[in-house]
Amino acid sequence: MTVTQPSPTESAGAVISHADDEIELVPPDSLTAELTGRFTFLPVNGAAFVMQVMHPTIGDIVGKYSVFRTDPLGRAVRSIDSVLRWVYGGTEAINEGKRLRRMHQPLQMRNAQGDHISALNPEAYQWVIATAFPTSCSAAPLILGREFTAAERDEVFRDNRRIAKIVQVPMRGYPESIEEFWPYYDDMVENTLIAHPVALDLIAQMKAAPRLDGVVPPAVLRPVNAIARVAAVPVQKLNYLTTVGVMEPRVREILGLSWSADEQRELERIHSAIRLSYRVLPERLTYFPLAYHARRHHIALQAMKRREGAGAAYRVAARADLGGDGQDPPTKL
Template sequence: MTLTQPSPVVPDDAVISHADDEIELVPPDSLTAELTGRFTFLPVNGAAFVMQVMHPVIGDVVGKYSVYRTDPLGRAIRSIDSVLRWVYGGQEAIEEGKRLRRMHRPLQMRNAEGRHISALDPEAYQWVIATAFPTSCSAAPLILGRDFTEAEREEVFRDNRRIAKIVQVPMRGYPESIDEFGPYFDDMVENTLIAHPVAIDLIEQMQAAPRLDGAVPPAVVRLANTVARVASVPVQKLNYLTTVGVMDPRVREILGLSWTTDEQRELERIHAAIRLSYRVLPERLTYFPLAYHARRHHAAIQAMKRREGAGAAYKVDRSHGQVTTS
């Protein structure tokens, strides 16, 4: 039996940027919580991930360390698990943020130019969280059927900064307002983002049918792959069109991706049908399980507060200072 040495414990002060009492959780009844909990959040998250790996540092580190090529489904599930904990996890959100910082600390390498780079590079780590804001705003007409109001944009941006602190992003240089975010985003697009091979791989992966080799008995693998190829077509189309459709046109241009009027219309038709389904289907079928139960829990607490305000366990006769039980 081969014994392995335990990984060294990294002290908190080496990776933690924000103390627990500096962190605000995302309100469970916020617009951010509502949208993140929906299954339709997946392709929007995919668009953000593609933009993240267009940052040279993130792209290089993901290309070297990530299992997105060998275990794309598992990576996607673990990624969405983490995001859901940031939004719905309560105290667990804070612990998940610390875990992510510790997990990314060893991801260091030398790039093609021989420069030492790290997954915790402040600019790159900030960009990972920043991508959620423009993709959420671009996806609003698809998911809600309309653009965000100004108040909603402010709320979503405020929650973006909350999440940045939850996952221990160093906030120096991170946009403090929507007015600051515009120039920040423009500078990243125009001067930093590239058509990184990992981003190109991800786009191609979205258009490829899943392979089930090794996941099913050899005797049925050919049939299983055929079924998977046919069955995955609608999901692939939704994923690809949403991912590319919510990108800034300049980002698509960097990646060499075309976008036609017909594709835009098809994207809008698909999401119009999805919005209709969300109006008639029960939440249990349209929200991730953690989101569904968190929303139900919050609704139950709010109902209790309303009952508390409607009556009392005691009646107080204020004129005589007497208390009688109800």
């Protein structure tokens, strides 16, 4: 019997979980779109990433295939590029989701127990996106100066499910409501997450000065690295304190991380100053370029729609909709 092998195109298509018409984009005026593109939201993404690699499958796959040890800056830039496209890329978000799904298809291996594991394991792939919701909720008092309202939590959760579909997460078993989410989350924390070596490496990396090998010419590498060690101290502190601070105590306990009242106060002081700066600085200086331009684009379109509504034809149409004859009323002299 002849076995027909699927073509590369068919194999690639098989990993796609959602057709384009099943996917809803993140609304450009949503709270998710307001927060995700801020430079200071990066450490919150870092907290989510650490929690992701605490899942044994994700940790093993990242440990084998990721370049986060040899090219941490490049890896971080590429990761945030992808996240920004999910939220601000318009229809490009859908293409990026498909690209990610196909990119992860060949990432397979045998773990230490000899079991075959894959980056597309549904439980693991779901957890990657799920981590964004609890970290966003924990970070709200730092980013906004207050907790999310119930309506805001609902909105952020809806956007989390939108993003899950954008990046082609299989939705069977994915929480459909906040009420379903927290038992799912508790089960993952209590029964699945571990102090994976990759997670511990990421935490240690946050405390170390970034090296710019391969980023700057070799002739100036030594002085530039020396400058980076000093200049990076405030950024390292913000990154470490925010990443660890938004984790709940059970997650920190798994990782063996301590957290003091002094660290909490310092974290709150730093973010209080950041919130003040966000009130006075122009958005161009506080948002990633794609986020800034996407937000400006949306504001410009909304302004155009408001101007359109002032046109005479719109007024005539509105009167017709209300049962009028579409004619201007007689003028009283």
